[in-house]
Amino acid sequence: MCDVTILDIEFQFAERKDVIHPVVLKDSEFMVLIDCGYTGFLPELERAMEKKGLQCADLTHVVITHQDHDHMGALAALKQKYPGIMVAASEEEAPYVSGQRKSLRLEQAEAMQPHLPEDQKQFGLVFTNILRNVQPAEVDMLVRDGDHLPWCGGCTVIGTPGHTPGHISLFANRKEILIAGDAAALENGELVIANPQFTLNIEEANRSLKKIKAYGAKQIICYHGGIYKLDVQE
Numbered sequence: 001m002c003d004v005t006i007l008d009i010e011f012q013f014a015e016r017k018d019v020i021h022p023v024v025l026k027d028s029e030f031m032v033l034i035d036c037g038y039t040g041f042l043p044e045l046e047r048a049m050e051k052k053g054l055q056c057a058d059l060t061h062v063v064i065t066h067q068d069h070d071h072m073g074a075l076a077a078l079k080q081k082y083p084g085i086m087v088a089a090s091e092e093e094a095p096y097v098s099g100q101r102k103s104l105r106l107e108q109a110e111a112m113q114p115h116l117p118e119d120q121k122q123f124g125l126v127f128t129n130i131l132r133n134v135q136p137a138e139v140d141m142l143v144r145d146g147d148h149l150p151w152c153g154g155c156t157v158i159g160t161p162g163h164t165p166g167h168i169s170l171f172a173n174r175k176e177i178l179i180a181g182d183a184a185a186l187e188n189g190e191l192v193i194a195n196p197q198f199t200l201n202i203e204e205a206n207r208s209l210k211k212i213k214a215y216g217a218k219q220i221i222c223y224h225g226g227i228y229k230l231d232v233q234e
Contacts, residue, residue: 001027002152002174006221007048009037020070021226023179024054025152025172032061032151034170034179035223039073039134042081056082061141061151064089065181066167067096068105069134071223076135088141090159092166099136104164104200106131143168160212162205163194169212178217183208186225194224 005024010017022045025032031054037045046056056078062085064072075097079085087097095101109128116124143149145159145168153174160169160183170179183205185194191213199205212220220228 002172003027004152004172004175004177004221005052005054006227007045007052008226009041009044009048011038011041011044019226021221021223022048023221024049024052025155026054027152030060030151031058032063033059034063035065035071035181036062036074036078038070039130040077041074042077045074045078059085061086061088063143063168063170064093064097064139065169065179065183065223066090066164067093067103068164068182069103069131071181072097072137073134075137079137086140087137088143089139090157090166090168091142091144092161093164093168094139094142094166096164097137098139103131103134105198108198108200158211158215160208162201162203162208163199165200167208169208171215171217176216176218178212178215178220180212180220180222182223184212184220184222184228186220186222186228191220191222191228194222 003026007022008019010019022036023034049056089097096103109131113124143157147157149155152172156171158169158171160167163182167183169181169183182194184191193199193205193209
């Protein structure tokens with residue numbers, strides 16, 4: 001058995017409606033969540049899983065693709081409520097997830113703040129405070145590019161740096177489904193770099209996007225945008 005379930009967590013930030021797509025891999029032994037949403041989103045995550053017939057209490061692992069608050073913001077609360085869950089992240093991202101190092105996104109936001117136009121400064125302050133309030137969580141399992149994991153009939157870790165230095169994606173081998181995190185976003189039916197204005201290394205991000213497109217997946221699941229289906233391999 002190997003089930004790949006895409007969650008749909010809808011929310012509103014100010015006047016903007018949005019949705020994020022964490023993914024659950026489930027087999028007879030493991031249930032793995034890939035990314036977990038913003039700070040305060042644990043109830044939304046639990047409800048989204050329940051709608052799909054799943055329970056957070058059954059999770060064995062959570063994979064954090066990278067350190068950004070919309071991907072790991074709910075991690076500390078999730079780990080506190082369900083302490084048996086093992087947290088996996090790349091060697092490069094783990095120090096930021098665990099709080100050993102200051103968030104690179106926070107450093108970026110703080111550096112940008114003095115240079116924002118006056119009409120954007122208030123939003124910049126709000127965003128910076130959101131990043132400062134992200135709670136770290138201990139990482140139990142370090143992974144790297146090319147690692148093969150036993151979940152869901154076998155998964156391969158794909159190093160996809162650029163958005164952040166240690167960003168990873170995951171390929172469910174049996175299903176031929178690639179879970180991209182923020183290495184790609186789906187916009188107007190096309191795969192693009194996610195939030196290029198926040199991408200820390202645009203050249204690496206472009207290389208990672210090409211890597212994803214050429215990987216041979218039948219489907220690519222983007223955290224922002226959902227499912228991209230490939231009829232012909234690119």
